[in-house]
Amino acid sequence: MRAAGHYPLGPIAASHWIPFIREKFLAGDKKIADEHVLEIHDLTQGHPFYTQHLCHALWERCEPRTTVTSELIGDALELLLERESFAYSTLWESFTNNQRRFLKGLAAEPDGVQPFSSAFVQRYGLRSSSNAQRAVEPLLKRDVLDRDNGSFIFLDRFFRLWVGGGFRGRRSQPAATYEKHFRAIGLGFRPRMSGQRVRPSAGGTRRFDS
Numbered sequence: 001m002r003a004a005g006h007y008p009l010g011p012i013a014a015s016h017w018i019p020f021i022r023e024k025f026l027a028g029d030k031k032i033a034d035e036h037v038l039e040i041h042d043l044t045q046g047h048p049f050y051t052q053h054l055c056h057a058l059w060e061r062c063e064p065r066t067t068v069t070s071e072l073i074g075d076a077l078e079l080l081l082e083r084e085s086f087a088y089s090t091l092w093e094s095f096t097n098n099q100r101r102f103l104k105g106l107a108a109e110p111d112g113v114q115p116f117s118s119a120f121v122q123r124y125g126l127r128s129s130s131n132a133q134r135a136v137e138p139l140l141k142r143d144v145l146d147r148d149n150g151s152f153i154f155l156d157r158f159f160r161l162w163v164g165g166g167f168r169g170r171r172s173q174p175a176a177t178y179e180k181h182f183r184a185i186g187l188g189f190r191p192r193m194s195g196q197r198v199r200p201s202a203g204g205t206r207r208f209d210s
Helices: 014-027 034-044 048-061 070-093 097-108 118-123 129-141 157-165 175-185
Strands: 145-148 151-154
Touching: 014 034, 014 048, 034 048, 034 070, 034 157, 048 070, 048 157, 070 157, 097 129, 097 151, 097 157, 118 129, 129 145, 129 151, 151 157
Parallel strands: none
Antiparallel strands: 145 151
16 A cells, blocks of 8 residues: 655645634634734744644633634744743854844845845845855755745744744743834734744644644
């Protein structure tokens, strides 16, 4: 008998996530509005593993007969980033200064940014496009980044948020701080972990069961 093949799943459109997440929450006597599903989708860029992982954390924080709010989403995200903080900090310390500058720029800019452009290079202190190119190659080899239509994306969507938000394990930092920051850099709540690192399983999926 032939074994079934494994196919990694790419990002899933928000239009597919909205009914799926809404129905899962309703089954547990919890409500989530479409706009809050969009917030989750924006944060995870629609990646199946990270979307469902954030939903698991949100589910645990949302009591029955209550409705999801932006504050609850922020709290769930903060919890996940705190869990990854030691691993992310260790990873961050292994990068060169130019690699850190490159990652900060990529996390702060909209999808599809041209990181070898003079504007990007100057804005993030990389000095030259050749410096940017030398910075990105080891990040690709270490599976921190992947190529994406002429630009680059973080393979770990939560690491992208950690880099962009400057999170360093401050559990007391209120969710509103993250919302304000993500709004400012275009990641966040509308527009568009001490412990083992969270990684997608083969195929990039994880079940979201109630």
